[in-house]
Amino acid sequence: MSLQKDVPLSKGRIEFxxxxxxxxxxxxxxxxxxxxxxxxxDVLTNNAGVMSPPAKSVDAQGHDLMIGTxxxxxxxxxxxxxxxxxxxxxxxxxGTVRVTWAGSLLDFAPKGGVEFDEKTGGLxxxxxxxxxxxxxxxxxxxxxxxxxxxYGKDGIISIGWNPGNLKTDLGRHMSIIFYTLxxxxxxxxxxxxxxxxxxxxxxxxxxSLNGAYVWPFGRMAVLKPDLLAAMKSKxxxxxxxxxxxxxxxxxxxxxxx
Numbered sequence: 001m002s003l004q005k006d007v008p009l010s011k012g013r014i015e016f017x018x019x020x021x022x023x024x025x026x027x028x029x030x031x032x033x034x035x036x037x038x039x040x041x042d043v044l045t046n047n048a049g050v051m052s053p054p055a056k057s058v059d060a061q062g063h064d065l066m067i068g069t070x071x072x073x074x075x076x077x078x079x080x081x082x083x084x085x086x087x088x089x090x091x092x093x094x095g096t097v098r099v100t101w102a103g104s105l106l107d108f109a110p111k112g113g114v115e116f117d118e119k120t121g122g123l124x125x126x127x128x129x130x131x132x133x134x135x136x137x138x139x140x141x142x143x144x145x146x147x148x149x150x151y152g153k154d155g156i157i158s159i160g161w162n163p164g165n166l167k168t169d170l171g172r173h174m175s176i177i178f179y180t181l182x183x184x185x186x187x188x189x190x191x192x193x194x195x196x197x198x199x200x201x202x203x204x205x206x207x208s209l210n211g212a213y214v215w216p217f218g219r220m221a222v223l224k225p226d227l228l229a230a231m232k233s234k235x236x237x238x239x240x241x242x243x244x245x246x247x248x249x250x251x252x253x254x255x256x257x
Contacts, residue, residue: 021048021073023060024256031080040088041081043200046074046140047102047163052129063252064125070136071123074101075143075249076256082151089155095206098157099147100199101140103213105162106223108134112230112241113142122248137162138227141213142242143249145231148211150246157210161199163192164216191217 003014015037019030034041049070059068078099089097106113108130115124115135123139126132144160151158198218199205205212211231213221232238250257 019048019077020060021069021077022065024068024072024076024253025060027073027077028080028256031077034081035084039084040092041084042088042092042097044078044081044085044099045196045200046078046100047196048074049102049136051133055129061252063122064132066129066132066136067123067125070102070133071139071143072249072252074140076253078147079253079257085156086151086154092155094155095157095203097155098159098200098205099144100196101144101147101158101160102137103141103144103160103162104134104137106134106138106141106227109138110135111226112239113138113227114230114241114245116244116248122252123245139245141223141227142230142245144213145211146242146246149242152207152210157205157207159199159205159209159212159214161195161214162216162221163195194218 004010017030017034020026050066053065057065059065059073061068063072085097085099110124110131113135116122117124123135126135141160144158147156147158194217195214199214202218204220209220213223215221229238230241232240233243234240
């Protein structure tokens with residue numbers, strides 16, 4: 001592999017783990033396969049996602065494909081790995097066991113990050129796929145915050161991040177006109193890796209920053225007031241949207257937990 005050629009002296013190894021985030025029924029088997037091979041997990045990076053797929057694309061359970069792949073799948077996979085994250089945190093140096101969540105620019109998300117459809121009880125699906133995509137990315141910022149609230153006491157750090165505007169195949173379903181317009185604004189993929197590495201391994205991040213958000217390419221973000229309010233419970237003066245989102249994920253995944 002190219003990485004092995006670039007760093008021939010590395011003692012690390014890369015192993016493939018089959019994981020289909022668009023099928024909740026298959027995710028447990030992926031977590032169990034990991035646990036057969038490893039007894040600890042220091043950093044879980046939830047970085048997979050899809051953007052603007054063909055109209056009416058859905059996951060195996062019938063959710064909008066972006067909502068299923070970008071939100072529900074990573075949340076469920078993380079739940080399966082909670083025991084090993086907790087056991088690792090019990091013996092690891094403080095602040096080194098982390099779960100990180102792929103967000104984005106967040107400017108295309110609805111106010112408060114997410115919006116629920118009162119008819120279906122689920123997240124609202126927009127006619128403009130970029131809006132739905134933006135909602136899923138803001139949802140991960142909210143989940144990062146809510147995960148910190150749930151499991152910070154166990155010594156696990158949870159961080160959301162925006163990798164930056166990158167030249168990858170994430171935009172393969174964009175119109176050629178739109179993609180041509182944004183192409184000059186895109187960075188090489190390695191810059192996104194800098195952001196992910198900072199969120200997962202930087203010593204700058206400790207328990208005081210649990211639930212925070214990282215901007216490109218490795219700096220702490222100051223989020224908009226509506227997102228900060230969404231991360232707080234109603235009891236703490238916020239809108240409670242992060243808690244509501246967490247509870248919705250629990251409901252959607254109940255039969256698989």
